[in-house]
Structures are given as structure tokens and as C-alpha cells.
Amino acid sequence: MSWREAARLSDVAFTELALQAIFALRQGNVLPPGPARALVPRARRRVLQSKLVIGGVLALFTLGGAYALSSAPLLHSSLAQGISSGEFRAGLLTGLFSLDVAFLWWTGMQVLPTFLAAGVFPLLETLPIDERTVARTASLLYLRLFDLPALTILVVTPLFVGLELGPLAGLAVVPGAVATVAFALALSLLTGRFFVRRVQGSRGGGGNAVVRWGYLVLWLLPAFAMFGFVIAAPGYFSLLRSIAETGSSTAGDLLFGAFPFPFAALAAITASGPDGMGLAAGGLDVLVAALGGYLALAAVAIYWVFASVRRIGLVPATGVRPLMPRAVALHSVRPAYAVLVKDLRIASRTPGYAFLILLPILDALALGLWTYASAPSATAANSLGLAAVTTSALLATFFGPAFFAIEVFAHSYARTLPLSGRSLLGGKVALVAGMYLVASAVVAGLTLPRVFDPTLFLGFIAAELPAVLAASLLELGILLRRAEARGLPITNLYAGAWIAFLVAIPGLLVASLPLVAFQLAGAWTPDLALSLMGLVALAELALAAPFAAGRERS
Amino acid sequence: MAEAVVPLRVDGLSVVYGERPAVDRLSFTVGRGEIYGLLGSNGAGKTSTIRSIVGLVQPVGGRVEVFGLDHRTMGRRVKELIGYVPEVSLLYEALTPREFLEFVASVRRLDPKVASERARNYANAFQLVEEFDEPIVTLSNGTRQKVLLLAAFLHQPPLLVLDEPLNGLDPRSVRIMKELLARYAANGDRGVLFSTHTMEVAEQLCHRVGILDRGVLRGEGTVAALREKVRAGDASLEEVFLRLTEEREAVRAAVDALGGPE
Numbered sequence: 059m060s061w062r063e064a065a066r067l068s069d070v071a072f073t074e075l076a077l078q079a080i081f082a083l084r085q086g087n088v089l090p091p092g093p094a095r096a097l098v099p100r101a102r103r104r105v106l107q108s109k110l111v112i113g114g115v116l117a118l119f120t121l122g123g124a125y126a127l128s129s130a131p132l133l134h135s136s137l138a139q140g141i142s143s144g145e146f147r148a149g150l151l152t153g154l155f156s157l158d159v160a161f162l163w164w165t166g167m168q169v170l171p172t173f174l175a176a177g178v179f180p181l182l183e184t185l186p187i188d189e190r191t192v193a194r195t196a197s198l199l200y201l202r203l204f205d206l207p208a209l210t211i212l213v214v215t216p217l218f219v220g221l222e223l224g225p226l227a228g229l230a231v232v233p234g235a236v237a238t239v240a241f242a243l244a245l246s247l248l249t250g251r252f253f254v255r256r257v258q259g260s261r262g263g264g265g266n267a268v269v270r271w272g273y274l275v276l277w278l279l280p281a282f283a284m285f286g287f288v289i290a291a292p293g294y295f296s297l298l299r300s301i302a303e304t305g306s307s308t309a310g311d312l313l314f315g316a317f318p319f320p321f322a323a324l325a326a327i328t329a330s331g332p333d334g335m336g337l338a339a340g341g342l343d344v345l346v347a348a349l350g351g352y353l354a355l356a357a358v359a360i361y362w363v364f365a366s367v368r369r370i371g372l373v374p375a376t377g378v379r380p381l382m383p384r385a386v387a388l389h390s391v392r393p394a395y396a397v398l399v400k401d402l403r404i405a406s407r408t409p410g411y412a413f414l415i416l417l418p419i420l421d422a423l424a425l426g427l428w429t430y431a432s433a434p435s436a437t438a439a440n441s442l443g444l445a446a447v448t449t450s451a452l453l454a455t456f457f458g459p460a461f462f463a464i465e466v467f468a469h470s471y472a473r474t475l476p477l478s479g480r481s482l483l484g485g486k487v488a489l490v491a492g493m494y495l496v497a498s499a500v501v502a503g504l505t506l507p508r509v510f511d512p513t514l515f516l517g518f519i520a521a522e523l524p525a526v527l528a529a530s531l532l533e534l535g536i537l538l539r540r541a542e543a544r545g546l547p548i549t550n551l552y553a554g555a556w557i558a559f560l561v562a563i564p565g566l567l568v569a570s571l572p573l574v575a576f577q578l579a580g581a582w583t584p585d586l587a588l589s590l591m592g593l594v595a596l597a598e599l600a601l602a603a604p605f606a607a608g609r610e611r612s
Numbered sequence: 613m614a615e616a617v618v619p620l621r622v623d624g625l626s627v628v629y630g631e632r633p634a635v636d637r638l639s640f641t642v643g644r645g646e647i648y649g650l651l652g653s654n655g656a657g658k659t660s661t662i663r664s665i666v667g668l669v670q671p672v673g674g675r676v677e678v679f680g681l682d683h684r685t686m687g688r689r690v691k692e693l694i695g696y697v698p699e700v701s702l703l704y705e706a707l708t709p710r711e712f713l714e715f716v717a718s719v720r721r722l723d724p725k726v727a728s729e730r731a732r733n734y735a736n737a738f739q740l741v742e743e744f745d746e747p748i749v750t751l752s753n754g755t756r757q758k759v760l761l762l763a764a765f766l767h768q769p770p771l772l773v774l775d776e777p778l779n780g781l782d783p784r785s786v787r788i789m790k791e792l793l794a795r796y797a798a799n800g801d802r803g804v805l806f807s808t809h810t811m812e813v814a815e816q817l818c819h820r821v822g823i824l825d826r827g828v829l830r831g832e833g834t835v836a837a838l839r840e841k842v843r844a845g846d847a848s849l850e851e852v853f854l855r856l857t858e859e860r861e862a863v864r865a866a867v868d869a870l871g872g873p874e
Contacts (some may be wrong), residue, residue: 095630175705262708262745383742386732388710388717389724396718400707407706407747468704471760474666476691477719 064194067187071178071199076101078176079169109206112165116158116210123154124218141299144323144330147223149295151231151322158211158238159245159318162204166246167253168410169203174254179371196368200247208239223329230328233349234321237356241317244359251370257407263384267406274412278420311344320348393477397485398492401464414460415493418453422446422497426504443505444518448573450497451522455529455569458490459561462537483534483606490530491523514588518576521592525572528595528602529565535606536561568598617680618643619771619803620665624674627660627827634660636827637674642771642803647793649818650807651853657827658807659699662775665805666696678771692720695764699775699807701756705749709740709759712748713766720767727766734762737792738785754780761789772796772804778813790817811850821849825857 080101127150141149178199182192201208215235220228256273260266301310313319323345391399405411425446465472465482498519506512576591583590620642627635635657642648652658663669665676667683667690676683678690704712717727735741738758743751748759757780764772772793778786794817797804808814814821815835822832831838835849842855854860 258706259747259750261747262710384710384745386710386735386741386744387724387728388714388722388731390714390717390722390727393719393721396715400704400711400715403711404704404706467706468702470668470702471696471698472704473668474691474694474696475716475719476688478688481719 060191061194063187064191064198067182067185067191067195068198068202071182071195072202073098073102074178074181075173075176075199076105079172080104106206112161113206113210116161116207117214119154119157119161120210120214120218123150123215124222126150127219127222141295144326145298146295147329148319148323148326149298151219151234151325152319153294154215155234155238155318155322158215158235159242162207162211162239162242163245163249165207166204166242167249168413170246170250171253171258171409173200173203174250174371179368183372193364193368196371197364200243200363200367204239204243204246208243211235211239219325223325227325227329230325231321233353234318234324237321237352238318240356240359240363243363247363247366247370251366253409254370257409260407262403267403270406271412271416274406274409275416275420278413278416310341314341314344315348317348317352320345320352324349393481394484394488397477397482398488401461401485401489404464404467408464411461411464414457415489418450418457418493418497419500421453422450422500423504425449426501429505429508440505440511440515443501443515446501446505447498447515447519447522450501451494451526451569451573452566454490454494454497455526455533455565456562457493458486458530458565459533459537461486461489462534462541465541479538480607483531483538486534487527487530491527494523494526495519517588518591521576521588521595522569522572523595524592524599525569525595528598529568531599531602531606532568533561533565535602535608536564538606568602571595571598619646619679620648620773620805621677621680622661622665622674623677625661625664625671625676626673627657627664627669628672629660634827635664635671638824638827638829639674640822640829640832642805644803645797645800646819647797647804647806647817649814649821650805650824651809651811651814651821651849652807652824653809653857653859655826656824658809658824659775660827661824662699662773662805662807665773666694667691692767693770695767695769695772697757697760697764697772697774697777699779701753701760701780703748703756703759706747708745708747709735709751709762710744712759713763716763717766722767730766730768731762734765737788738762752780754782754785757781758785765792770802772802772806774804775807776809777806778808778810793817811848811853815849823853823856831856 077098081097127147179196182195185192187195212232212235216228216231219231252273257270260270297309297313301313314323327345390396401411402415405415425442429442429446502515502519506515572591572595575594576587579587579590618641622641623639625635625638626633638657638661640648650658650661660669664671665678665683667687678693681690681693683690704715707715713727713731717724717731735744738761740755740758740762743755748756751759757777761777764774778789781789790813793804793806796802797819806814806818818835820832820834821838823830823838831841831852833841835852838849838852838856839845839847842852844852844855851860854863
């Protein structure tokens with residue numbers, strides 16, 4: 059058997075994977091209406107669209123990086139005075155590679171559970187094909203999850219950098235692009251294995267839930283790497299400047315040696331020479347050694363991915379059983395609360411959903427802590443705190459529609475239960491409101507002792523709450539109506555994300571309107587701004603609630 | 613005179629997938645105290661019929677009434693009256709049996725004490741206690757089936773709709789289920805619709821059977837009445853089934869065509 063045979067088998071397996079990713083039939087969703095023969099082409103088309111979207115986002119990162127490189131003189135003077143133009147370019151490319159790794163890794167983390175749950179690997183093992191072909195098929199199947207996004211990094215990045223800094227610099231970016239893709243693929247697989255072992259198979263009970271949520275926070279790291287880069291860019295350049303001023307040091311060596319700076323520096327040096335980087339001989343040695351080390355590590359990562367995909371695809375999710383089982387007792391609650399608890403329990407073993415719940419809360423934590431670093435005055439802390447609450451409201455609203463997709467799990471069973479649309483909406487809206495309130499409480503806990511007007515701050519949180527509820531009711535009401543008419547929309551990264559995005563637009567508008575009212579009113583009647591904001595939010599809730607509750611699910 | 617209210621009345625039910633008819637103008641009833649077996653080959657339309665009854669498939673024609681309530685207009689009330697076990701155990705994989713059953717008990721608004729007592733009794737009977745806190749994704753097919761059975765019995769529904777409920781169960785649990793179903797229906801007010809293609813089970817358990825073939829009901833009644841209909845003497849239900857579906861000669865021809873072992 060050959061690579062060609064493996065490629066053919068992986069194509070068939072990918073069709074099954076696409077079908078499961080889009081329609082989630084193995085996870086208990088019902089067959090959508092319409093002719094069955096159209097399902098496979100539809101699934102493949104939707105997966106391709108999603109890959110194009112992800113590739114497009116990565117291309118946008120590169121385009122942004124290229125734009126920053128082309129505007130280097132202007133940006134350099136405003137962002138990074140005191141460092142050489144070569145270091146500035148290396149800093150920009152470091153940011154680009156960091157974003158690429160983080161985004162590709164994050165993408166991998168979102169799709170890995172579906173990849174493992176599709177049940178393709180156990181089926182492959184039963185086929186009369188040799189071990190090597192099975193391993194190759196598994197590897198090719200894994201690579202196909204990332205093909206377009208990875209190609210975007212491997213082709214578009216050198217192309218744009220080459221256009222900005224010259225063809226040689228474009229070529230010099232290639233090793234960095236390869237290492238970026240290799241590390242992202244390996245990290246995705248590593249976290250995928252971690253998910254199967256530590257999260258998916260984790261037993262029930264409060265203690266285990268705490269441990270699971272703790273693990274899931276780790277899953278957020280790549281997303282925060284993206285977020286952190288944006289926030290930390292000025293600090294990063296000032297660190298580079300201080301290293302340039304003090305000369306060679308351990309901190310400088312660590313910074314020059316940290317991935318992906320050596321790859322970024324390689325392109326910058328190719329474009330402007332070692333003098334343009336302002337590097338001492340010691341710094342150059344560190345770069346060369348780090349480059350060699352990372353390239354070797356990338357080769358090991360690729361080898362490990364090829365050797366491990368098949369094994370990881372067969373890992374059973376099993377927990378450790380205690381000697382004494384807990385007593386059988388059921389704590390039934392009100393249906394809406396049961397929906398909320400069920401969603402939280404599912405999210406605690408499903409990283410994609412845990413991510414959506416944790417992100418606004420951790421974002422609030424990061425912004426709350428940031429006020430200590432960047433807002434020495436009470437007024438500035440107040441403004442930053444309000445901005446953090448605003449972000450929490452908008453993030454919670456934006457992610458609200460995605461929680462509807464949890465209903466896809468076991469939908470073919472759950473639809474036979476007498477669950478009313480109102481209870482379903484109640485549970486989901488409570489989750490969104492809970493995210494907003496917890497995130498706001500985190501901000502309040504961190505900033506209240508320092509803000510100049512605690513009453514305004516707490517009033518702001520309370521006044522925005524009806525708007526968050528209204529936005530969530532509107533979004534989920536639209537999705538519920540759509541589900542009744544056309545089946546459940548599956549909204550994850552590789553399937554129908556556009557539905558969640560579209561529905562989030564009116565939601566975001568509703569959540570934003572009281573904030574805009576607060577800002578506008580604040581300009582001419584500051585005393586009434588908060589009251590006006592609250593009135594607008596309550597009016598929105600009064601309009602959205604009848605819309606959402608208007609139709610009852612049968 | 614008005615028709616008596618029965619646990620289940622299916623009248624002229626038709627289901628179509630794309631252009632392919634799966635069920636064609638099917639009519640039958642399940643009476644009080646009755647276990648009705650729906651028999652048929654693979655693809656005969658049993659699961660499509662059951663999925664229409666529980667509201668998972670929208671029929672293109674006909675109606676389904678549960679205790680006189682039309683599924684199209686009284687969907688949620690009808691769902692309260694039904695306990696359902698699907699053919700394939702697709703559950704919330706990320707939940708444990710305890711978490712899943714708590715959700716079901718909550719949606720069905722069961723009193724915690726009552727739900728706990730029932731769950732304890734059924735979990736003990738089906739030897740499910742040790743797996744009660746394992747994520748469903750880690751459970752075997754048979755154990756998942758037990759979880760579904762427990763969920764179906766949790767609210768002691770007046771109508772049980774079971775699609776191949778014995779799939780994957782161990783012999784001990786199969787015996788318990790048979791006894792349980794017989795006693796359940798014996799209550800007198802409840803009905804059980806039971807689909808299977810295992811003739812022995814149907815013969816032992818069902819008061820009446822309906823034989824479905826390519827979406828059409830070929831015969832219906834007690835096993836004795838069906839034997840009489842096809843003049844099968846004291847032949848097995850399997851023989852009756854093959855005669856009613858006109859598959860007897862086809863089966864013989866298929867076996868002959870295969871020949872002996874190579």
C-alpha cells in the first residue's frame with residue numbers, strides 16, 4: 059500500500075468527518091429535512107467554506123503585518139522610538155507568527171473533539187489494510203483539517219513579506235512559517251489528547267467539575283496569546299528598547315531566543331543586514347542557536363504528529379472508578395434551571411463551549427488587572443472599569459447564539475421530552491446573563507476600591523443587565539424559530555458559524571444601544587446619563603421578551 | 613357512538629424521505645393494557661413509524677393520537693404521556709447517567725424523592741449503580757441502553773414507545789425487561805408499543821402484533837389469528853412473518869443461490 063492509497067482512504071474518511079462535523083449525527087442530532095443524497099456535498103461545501111473563512115482570517119493577519127511593515131517609518135516613530143528599524147520589523151513579524159500559531163492552535167482545539175468523536179479511526183482499524191497505510195491515512199486526515207489555513211501561512215506570509223521587504227526576506231520567512239504550522243499542529247494534537255484523557259472521561263461530582271474547569275482554563279491560553287499580543291505590543295517594544303539601551307543581557311538573550319523572534323529576526327536581518335538589527339555578536343549567536351534548536355524541534359513535532367495521530371484517535375475516554383459508588387439520588391429542579399445546569403455540565407467536558415463561557419470572565423480578569431498597570435488615577439480606573447464591563451456585556455451577547463448549538467447533542471432524544479421553548483430560552487438566557495454578571499463582578503472586585511464613583515460603577519452594571527437579557531432573548535428567539543422551521547442550526551467553527559455571527563449582529567446592536575445612550579447623554583446631562591441608559595435597556599427588554607416568548611415550541 | 617380513547621391511535625400515517633416512501637397509509641391502535649409488537653425486516657418502516665409517534669419525523673399524511681390528543685396540536689402534552697427508547701442510544705455523551713437523568717426528571721417536573729426512588733430501584737435492577745457517575749461517552753452500548761430504559765420508566769408513562777429496546781442488553785437484563793413490560797401493561801390503563809425483528813420475543817411478549825413490510829401493514833392481530841390467516845397451523849411466528857411478507861420463497865431462493873460452504 060502507498061501514500062496514494064492512504065490519500066484515497068483519507069478522502070473517504072474526510073467525507074465522513076465533514077458529515078459528522080456539520081450534521082453531528084453521531085452526537086445525536088436528527089437528520090435534517092431534504093433529500094439525503096444532498097447531505098454529503100452540503101457537508102463538504104460547508105467545511106470548505108469554514109476553512110476558507112479561517113484561511114481568510116489568517117490572510118488578514120498577514121495583510122495587517124504587511125501593512126505595518128509598509129508603514130514602518132511612521133509606526134516606528136510612534137510605537138518604538140529607540141530601537142533599530144530591523145528590531146522593529148522583527149518585532150512586527152514576531153507578532154504575526156505569534157498570532158498565526160495561536161489562531162491555528164485555537165482552531166485545532168475547536169475541531170479536535172469532533173475529529174476524535176467522529177469515530178473514523180476505529181473504523182479504519184477494521185479495514186484489511188496494513189499498519190503503515192492506516193497510520194498514513196490518519197496523518198493525512200489530520201492534515202486535511204488544517205490544509206487551507208496552513209497553506210495560507212506557508213504561502214501568503216512569504217508572499218506578502220517578500221513584496222514588502224524583498225524576495226530574499228520573503229524566502230527567509232519560510233522556515234518561520236513551517237515552524238509555526240508544525241508547532242500549531244503538534245500543540246493541537248497534544249491538547250486533543252489531554253482533552254480525551256482529562257476532560258472527556260472525567261467523572262461527575264463537584265470536585266471533578268472544579269478540576270475540569272481548571273483544565274479548561276488552560277485551553278484558553280492560545281486565545282489569550284492573541285489577545286495578549288494586542289495588549290502587550292507597546293510593552294514588548296519598550297522591552298526591546300530597554301535591551302537595546304543596556305546592551306547584551308540575560309533578559310535580552312531570553313527575548314531574542316524566545317519563539318518566534320529568531321525566525322522573525324532572520325527575515326529582518328535578510329532585509330536590512332545584521333547592522334540594521336543593531337545586534338551585538340552575542341545576540342547573533344543566540345539567534346543562530348535558537349533557530350537551529352527550533353527547526354530541530356519543528357522536525358520532531360512533525361514526526362510526533364505523524365506517529366501519534368492514529369494512536370490518539372483510538373484512546374478511549376475512561377475515568378478512574380472509585381471503590382464505593384455514590385448513592386443513587388436525583389435532584390430535579392425547574393426545567394429552565396435544568397437547561398442551565400445541563401449546559402454548564404456539557405460545557406465542562408466540551409472545550410469549545412467552555413471557551414465561550416470562560417472567555418468573557420477571563421477577559422474581565424485581564425482587563426481588571428490591567429487597570430493596575432495602566433490607570434494610576436481613579437478617573438482612569440473608572441473609565442477602564444466601565445470599558446471592561448462593556449466588553450463583558452458585548453462578549454456575552456456575542457457568544458450567546460453559540461450556546462443554542464448545545465441543543466444539537468442528543469437532539470433526536472431531547473426533542474421527545476416535554477421541554478417548552480420558554481424553559482429552553484430561560485436556561486440559555488440565564489447562562490448569558492450569568493456570564494455577564496460574573497465577569498462584571500470580577501471587574502468590580504478588582505476596581506471598586508480604586509474607582510472614584512462606586513455608585514455609578516454598580517449602577518452601570520445594573521443598567522446594562524436588561525439590555526444583555528434583551529439581546530440574548532432576541533438572538534435565541536430567532537434561533538428557536540429557525541430551529542422549529544428548519545431544524546437546529548449547528549454553529550461551531552467548522553459548521554455554520556455564519557449563522558451565529560448573523561444572529562449576533564442584532565444582539566450586539568441591542569446590547570450597545572444603552573451604552574451609546576450613556577455616552578451621548580453623558581456629554582450634555584451627566585446626572586441623567588445612567589437613568590437614560592437604564593430606561594433604554596428596560597424598553598429593549600420590554601420589546602424583546604414578547605418576541606422571544608411569542609411562540610411555544612411543541 | 614364515540615370511539616374509546618386508547619393509548620395510541622395511528623390513522624393513515626405516511627412518511628416520505630426525499631422521494632422514497634418509508635411508511636404508506638399505516639393504521640393501527642394500541643389498546644389499554646396491551647403490548648403491541650411492530651414487526652418487520654430492516655427498512656420496513658418500524659423506526660419511521662415510531663419516530664413519527666414521538667414527534668421526531670413530520671409525517672406527510674395521517675394522524676397520531678395519544679390518549680385522544682393529536683400530536684400536531686398538543687405536542688408537549690403528548691410528550692408528557694410517552695416514555696421513549698430510541699433504536700440507537702444517542703445521548704448527551706458529555707453527561708453522566710446521573711446528570712442525564714436529573715435533566716430528564718427536571719424537564720418532566722418529577723418530585724426529587726419520587727424520581728430518586730424510581731432511579732434507585734431501576735439502577736439496582738439493571739446493575740447500573742457503578743456506572744452512575746461515568747460520562748456516557750465511556751459506557752458500553754448495553755449500559756447506554758439501560759440508561760435509556762431508566763429514563764423511559766422514570767415518569768411511569770401511560771404509553772411506552774420502545775424501538776428495539778432489548779438491543780445490546782445482557783441476558784439478565786433482557787429477562788428483567790420482559791417481566792417488567794408484562795407487569796407494566798398488566799396495570800390495565802397503560803399501553804406499550806414495541807418494535808423488534810426478533811420473532812421469539814414478540815411471540816412471548818406481545819398481545820397483538822402488526823407485520824410491516826416496505827411501509828405497509830401486511831397483517832395484524834394475535835399470533836394465533838395471524839397463523840390462522842396464513843393457514844400456518846402451529847408454525848412459528850417467523851414462518852407466519854415470512855408468509856405474510858411473501859418472503860418465504862425468496863428466502864429459500866437466496867439460500868440456494870448461496871450454496872454450501874466453499
